[in-house]
Amino acid sequence: MKPIAVVAGGSAGIGRATVEALLARGYRVAVLARGQDRLDQMRAELGADLWTRSADVSDAAQVEAAADAIVADWGAPEVWINNAMLTSFSSFAEVDDAEFRKITDTTYLGTVNGCRAALRVMETGRIVNVGSGLAYTSVPMQAAYCGAKHAIEGFTQALRIEIARGRRDITLGMVQLPAVNTPQFDWARNRLDAKPQPAPPIFQPEVAAEAILRAVETGAREVLVGRSVLKLVFANMLFPDVVESQLEKMGVEAQESPQPDFGRDDNLDGPLADYPSKAHGSFDDRAADRGIIVDGDRARKALVFGAAAALLGIGAMLGRASKAGPAEPELHDPDRTDLPWGLDTPDYSRAIADRR
Template sequence: MQLKPISQQVVAIVGASSGIGRDTALKFAQRGAKVVVAARSEPGLKSLVEEIQSLGGVAKYVIADVSDFEQVKAIADQTVAEYGQLDTWVHAAATGVIAPFEKITPEEFARVVDVTLMGQVYGAMAALPHLKQTGRGALIHISSMEGRRSLPLQSPYSAAKHGLEGFLDALRVELQHEKWPISVTSILPATINTPFYNKVGTKLGVKPTGVPPYYQPSLVADAILYAAEHPTRDFVVGDAGKILDFIQRISPLLADSLLLAIAFQGQRTNEPKSEDAPNNVFEPITGYDKVEGDFRNLSIPSFLESLDMNPPLKWGALAFAALGIAALVGLWGRNDI
């Protein structure tokens, strides 16, 4: 499957007013792509388009609530009407309520699922006809490591991300069966320093935080741009996410014990915050139309992404590790005789 160079692409980015989506839009534009950005926050979209244009890029914006299919469809339709094609669809919109399950209302749970899962489904529904018309392209969906391993206090968000993983697995194989050269990628970030934790609802009595360590949004944006040119099934961003994924695969009980020890206190700051404080669950809120959140001081580097972006190096490292393990096993066997 061959994808176009980014400089020749038209890219729609949903959930672009802040965080990962905003950084991704800037990087696509800097690489020469024409971009259409979408979100509920018109001030955030306006400032983003102005920033892109000031850098010499080409961008338009569409206001949309992803829980409404017709509004999502309008993003794809207006992209093609403006630029004549759609090559890559990036879907990053999400919301959440960080609270014990028993304190979450049915309406709140449903809303998180509507935005964080159904919004992604609507995005694929809206984009696919245009990608098929183009003849190739990429669907890039921003999932989460919570699609592989749920966190306590985030039951609706984790449920939505697990649902997204199931949806993408099914869709990917259907497209392969129909022989469409359309790449379907799941990007699974670990804890990322975006305004997400400023904007979501919470009933912890304090401002929430992700379980450290944090990683910077640029790592996720770089993975997205890589997937736009290189067909990629899934991409875990952040070394801690890769470690958690490994633990979950070998022993879910061990993962349970780990999260029991760190995830409850690890999602709380010392800053008081009322559950009545403004949040973006049902309506957009102002003041957070930026890439980074408040936790740069907790951010650390991540190193394993370079392996994912360099398959020969990755397989070489795995082969070297396998040979090392085989040698150790052989040595142990001789000593045991």
């Protein structure tokens, strides 16, 4: 019997790419999403191994009812992936309470609702929460979305510990994604001066789907995708003031494409019925179809042990230099642009030099 996977937020973008990847690996896949038209399209395209249900993940009762229906029709799932999200490209001052709550309820509480339902109906397997590099480093003009991704990170860690204490045969992991070419940038609410874009470098949804499947197959605590996410994680950890200074200068502009964006509808209050189910957005010509996928824990250990080795090496060199008698070496060149954390602009290097 084929294993069963659930993808919440699976009718477009990363969710759609993940559904296709799961089907290719022999799963039966249940998809939850708001838009019935896109779900119907998927059923027609992808066949009998697909189960669909229209559900708003911000409504816990709808998610619980969907979980019960999956079990009744197919049995208990072995995999549950929480991917649904909403955002608004707007300054905080422009986002009222209702809009902020809608984004938070879908992106954060939708994940919470999915985990609760999954833990109730699953006997064994993997739960994967789809996160973002923005769970570590926030950007301007998406305060609600960044806050929700930070909340998912904290919630996931707390729940993972509880699952371990309960000795459940279930793993809970998170996949931190880079900027991805999805329909999000075609249908999200936008108050920028131009059409929003994924802040480069941009990756195709299949890269994200492969990372999610890596988390499913390995049970990793956290998976980091793309060098840009590694930079966001580690640069913000080491030099948060420098990161924020750079984002103050270019964080808004990096999210603006050269394309105008006038008078279109958005998906905040409901799905756009006339937008098809597809994984890719409007930036195929700029999106990479390959990216590094690393275990987050291993990446952190490599950073720590690599830094320790570097310090030991520097200490050894300084020891030899002190015996020979030369002047103390200059360790920071203010004109370097190849900094190890990847913030490859002279402004970062000079800012670090100024801190000495």
